[in-house]
Amino acid sequence: MRPAASVLLLTTLTGFAYGLLAWTGVYALLGLLPAAPRFATAGTTLGLLIASFGLGASALHLGRADRAWRAFSQWRSSWLSREAVGAVLTYPIAILFLLALRWDHGGIAMRLLGAAVAVMALGTVYCTAMIYASLKPIRQWHNPHTAPDYLIYAAFSGALLFALLHAVLVGGSAPIFVIVPMTAAIALLAKRAYWRHVDAQTPFASLASAIGLAKEVDVRALDAPHFAENYVLREMGFTIARRHSGRLRRIALGLAFAAPLVLSILAGLSMAPLAATAAAVACAALGLLTERWLFFAEATHVSALYYGRVV
Amino acid sequence: MKTVARTTCYMCACRCGIKVHLENGKLRHIEGNRDHPVNRGVLCAKGSAGIMTAISPARLSTPLVRVGPRGSGGFRAISWDEAMEIVTRRLAAIRASDPNRLSFFTGRDQSQALTSHFARKFGTMNYAAHGGFCSVNMAAAGLYSVGGAFWEFGEPDWEHTRLFLLFGVAEDHDSNPIKLGLGRLKERGAKIISINPVRTGYSAIADEFLAVRPGTDGLLIFALIHCLLEAGEVDTEFLVRYTNAPHLVIDAPGKADHGLIARDAHGRELSFDRKSHSLMPAMSGGIDPALMGEFTLGDGRRARPAFELLARRYGSKEYSPEAVAPRCGIDAATMRRIAREIAEVAFKQPVVIEQAWTDTGGRRHATMVGRPVSMHAMRGISAHSNGFHTCRALHVLQMLLGAIDTPGSWRYKSPYPKPIPGGSPPGRSTAPGEPLDGPPLGFPLGPEDLLVDDEGEALRLDRAFSWEAPLAIHGLMHMAIARAFEGGPARIDTLFLFMANMAWNSAMNPGETTRMLSDSDDHGNYRIPFVIVADAFASETVAYADLVLPDTTYLERYDCISLLDRPIGSAHGPADAIRVPVLQPGRDVRPFQDVLLDLAGRLGLPDFVDLGGNALYSSYADYIVRHERAPGVGPLAGFRGEDAGAIGKGSPNARQLERYVENGGFWKHELPPEQLYFKHANSAYLTGAKAMGLIESDAQIVLQIYCETLQRFRLAAEGHGDHRPPQRLCARIGQFFDPLPIWYMPLEEALTDRARFPLHAITQRPMAMYHSWGSQNAWLRQILPENRIYLHRDLAAQIGVADEDWVWVHSRNGKLKCQVRTMTGLNRDTIWTWNAIGKRAGAWALGHNAPEFRRAFLLNHIISEYLPKERREPRHSNSDPVTGQAAWFDLTVAIERCEPGAAAEVAPRLGANPVRLTLTVETGR
Amino acid sequence: MTMLPTALPGAKRLGLVIDLDTCVGCHACAVSCKEWNSGGEAGPLPDYDPRGSEPDGVWFNRVHSYEAAEQGCSRTVNLPRSCMHCEDALCVTVCPTGASYKRAEDGIVLIDPEICIGCKLCSWACPYGAREFDEQAGVMRKCTLCVDRIYDKSLPEAEREPACVAACPTRARHFGDLGDPESRVSKLVAARGGKDLLPELGYRPTNKYLPARTARIPTASKPAAQEGDGVGAALLRLLDRVLSR
């Protein structure tokens, strides 16, 4: 699948954003927030900002952005529609949460609204994940890993931002220095499990079955309908050389998860906690963009079978 | 405002009926005309894309004269008055001195009835249309053997045939009818066998595919005949009644009458009657003619039935499947099985139609009994230098099976059959300013009919009807430019080209041809003094014109698809059609036929002007309605006579065109059931056809297993008679003018070193492209803007190439760089590509980086119009020695991998020379 | 509304049946489709770089060709590919706007270009590659089963069929109601063992493809005469046949 910048930005940024909102909400629920409302306010606002940026980017991907509003109508069947609804509903709730932080700091309303924010944030991430997970023609997406993975990456990247913010505004905080390495480790394992899964996966279909012949018949494409690459090939015929994907996979693992893991442990041992955490966020951002690029680039679409491609 | 016009498509030569839908005068869409006899509503890819050709930016828009060197593409726009003056002055001068110095070649012309008549009345022998480089082998072999032909003049009985053999066809002119027919065969569960080196298109859906080695079909056919003879599975009844198989052939080696057919005092062919044990006129009823044996004629000469000669030749071991298999690349067992299947269907599953009829022998038949084995063949057979004989072999096979115009077999398309060979001999020029004494293209019956001088050398520019190509009944258009360049026989002045892209895809060697067109002699004069091109689009050839006459496109003019040319008739009866203007050109262009009539008027050609010398016809539409070729016979056969009730023959009807329009743009006459089969010997049909003016005589048309005409030429080569070939050609004539079909290795193949060039290289028609003119179409070019050279996977592996890799293809004529595509449905000794996809930079108003000239190519660049040089001059053309058919598919090549890192562009590439206005002046309207 | 309609009892299921035993790969269906829809209600279908280096455009129907291994020579298979008007059309349910929908009355899957936001998700959801994005209008396009022909009362009955079906020169394309087991097309599918493409994806396509078959001519295993005994014997056999004229 063609890795379109807009979609990469959308999924990565919303991961950070909703992760951050989620952790903030959870902390609020558990009453773990620092005494000064400043921190939670900043976290929530930042979350909303980054999310808005990601959603904005995704609008660029639309052929008719002017009609984007129509995307809210089909929440009953469409995960994309649900994502849109989720993303939008998150705003008012987050805003109520912000007010609560101000007027009812530590109160029951704040705790409940915090919980609501967390639910909306994670829910939205889940909808995004399900957009991909529900696409039957794409084996690298349509599998049990996709949805949990998106949640894990959101939890991880959100936790990192949360940690950075905490380090900046409040200073070190033990639980975080546990959460970040933990989520990083889980994310790392999850990604490797995902790759192991897709590499071992048997294709959903063969060229033979695509043209109505018995699966086992050996079929080769002779002539494509037209010479020039058409939309289907541009959009769904994207291919990437094995060696490239190998290298990029290592880069992604290293930057997105390993580096933050190490850095956050250093931070935990209060070795330049601020710098380390900042560096971790930077690595994670680049790493996750790479990981997301691969998530698309390595995904193959059954329709490419018709053009003699391997899927 | 919505309107629908019914006219005839011209995105190719198939002549389908179309309904053109207009919305407020603008093209909305084109669909097939369901009432039309040719396509019955279906429409091919090209036809549907017509709306894009109608708006092609490559359309010419005004008359042009050359500015700057010929071939540079520089032109100045001029007015029609100016253009007509230039042509008239030039042609008038030529006609007054030596009319043959006008060389008029009309390629994809569907108005040959007019253009050839123009040439005849102008008085030039140098006229031809595209047949010579197309499929004259099929036409000649058919017309000289059965009075019809696979090409245009016949079709399988799709409704009854049970076994269909398709030899060397990728598309055919009958594009839609063949597809409709194949669909029908599939529906009926008939078996289709395709004999073809390449398995695409029609061959893809064949029930059995024989990957024959190019040029060897003759051997395969002989092997089938061998098996049928062996099994005694031939239709002797059919042979004695309808063919010359029982005719006695004089056996007098060395004598002037050796190999001729014995005749009685009244010139009637003789055969031996086994009832009366006496010689009888072969066609007299109630006799029992011998097919075998040796008999003594009245004067003591010995003679044998033609059939015995045939049986002895093909019965010999030399033609057994086992003997020919290694050459054909088809195993002997398969050949034997197919022969059995043919016999099974022909003789154990005859088709019987409950319909009485009477044959020319006066016998009444209660039913029509047919042999449901049918065949069709086209350029896979004809585009080889042994194609004439191979095609004859096919017709002989059909005759042995009794499978000619019977239920379930191959059938004649009206107005065929015609008396064999089918018309008068070619006309020769008489005096300056005088017409020819016959049609420029005709049918020689013997040496006396050739167009040669006292030394026996050619009179025509292209050497048609000379000893180099005696039966060149369509001329040798592919030689026109080369011969004009050579300057022989006599220097021509003006080369007048209509609707042929002869500087490109119909040139057997475009590089050389374009050089010849623009080359000049020591005095700086062009070797070909003046070139007029009448075209509708900015083709490669237009750039080489001195004067360009811009034509309309097919939706902008009247046309007539006439019984006098190549009509749309079918086995069900005669039919013809018209085109009507649907769109206003909105450019300063004129229908070429109008222009030609105007020119004929200005030149005062007989038949085109009245006694006062005033032009007779105001336009082509006027000519179509009022011209009479013979009393009552005109361009259109339908709605004749004042009351529009006359069929075929009748006085002109002023409202004829309106009647055609009302009728959907065509006219057809359904033959009554009694006349539908055995037309060559069906008295009801023959009398009816004569009444309609389709044929002159209603006598039986005796099918020619044994071609006496060929023997006449051979006798001359052996020194008999006073019309003899030049010494250098005697052996050639002696070898190739065998009255019974022969097989010989294609001439180019035989003359090239097979160790160096082990592969055959051929082309195929792409179904969604038409020669050069399809590429200007914005939709069609999305399907095929490029071509590849297709290799068998094993070969590809051998030379280490994969899909899209670049290779060099070498032939004796040069080398060609192109890209590879691999496949398995392919004869192992063959490589192939789609025809005419490559374009010259600048042509067809394509972008400066169009793939058509960067990655697409013409195989033509490594073909040659000449055979490899042998010692004696002049060089022979790369053609069939009997008919002059261009031998496109004789090419042998070698292939090698391109050095890696080579530029990803085809070679050779000729420089860009787009047709452009370098100076513009007011175009007088 | 992108919920799939619950098929009403007796509702039509219109679609195409394409005979791969007859298809010669001529592209007539593809071009007639392009032509009809360019000027029709669906139109115009864009062409990109029509005279340039990469000529491309939006087509609802494209014709592929393949080689399938068989003993002896491979078989060449031509395959026209357009929207299958699936029963379980994921392309419909994923659509966030309701632009993509399946009609309850006849099962035709359509796109409303007035609503489509061009998010392309539906094209990702289609395993058959039947949806093509219109870069010029910014909306998704696909085969309409020629709704603007098949219900056009101004056309004579016989002409109310898709443009590609009308054009197909070998008559390899058939149009009809695959929901009605008694319809011509349903019977054809039953008789010829019509197949779904990509059945394992579970979209339950309405269009069916008829597989290639091979006609045979059984002959007496033993040839009439002894093979290889040369022509001599045969000629004798011929000699004593009565050949009256």
Ligand SMILES: Nc1nc2c(c(=O)[nH]1)N[C@H]1C(S)=C(S)[C@@H](COP(=O)(O)OP(=O)(O)OC[C@H]3O[C@@H](n4cnc5c(=O)[nH]c(N)nc54)[C@H](O)[C@@H]3O)O[C@H]1N2
């Ligand atoms: N390698 C190879 N070469 C081949 C062949 C092959 O099989 N292999 N096939 C050969 C055969 S069979 C043939 S017939 C030739 C065909 O080759 P050509 O006879 O050259 O036919 P086209 O390429 O169709 O070119 C016809 C010309 O007519 C012009 N034209 C189109 N419409 C009109 C019109 O309405 N009015 C006028 N005045 N002009 C018009 C076009 O612009 C074009 O210049 O190619 C031959 N060349």
Ligand SMILES: Nc1nc2c(c(=O)[nH]1)N[C@H]1C(S)=C(S)[C@@H](COP(=O)(O)OP(=O)(O)OC[C@H]3O[C@@H](n4cnc5c(=O)[nH]c(N)nc54)[C@H](O)[C@@H]3O)O[C@H]1N2
């Ligand atoms: N779409 C489309 N239709 C056309 C044309 C076009 O350009 N496009 N051109 C028109 C013209 S001018 C003509 S002449 C006709 C020609 O129509 P066809 O007769 O179909 O001509 P080709 O496409 O040259 O097909 C030649 C076939 O013979 C095969 N072949 C080559 N050598 C041999 C051999 O030695 N033996 C056998 N058995 N087969 C062999 C080739 O593989 C190919 O399949 O088509 C006409 N119709």
Ligand code: SF4
């Ligand atoms: S075959 Fe196609 S292009 Fe040729 S006349 Fe018929 S519809 Fe037109």
Ligand code: SF4
């Ligand atoms: S039009 Fe008919 S034969 Fe031609 S490609 Fe389409 S389905 Fe096949």
Ligand code: SF4
């Ligand atoms: S073929 Fe593709 S576009 Fe058509 S209904 Fe099925 S899934 Fe949707």
Ligand code: SF4
């Ligand atoms: S592209 Fe249009 S039709 Fe397709 S899913 Fe998006 S909105 Fe729906």
Ligand code: SF4
């Ligand atoms: S049904 Fe209509 S839209 Fe669909 S492929 Fe055929 S012609 Fe095109």
Ligand SMILES: [Mo]
């Ligand atoms: Mo031709």
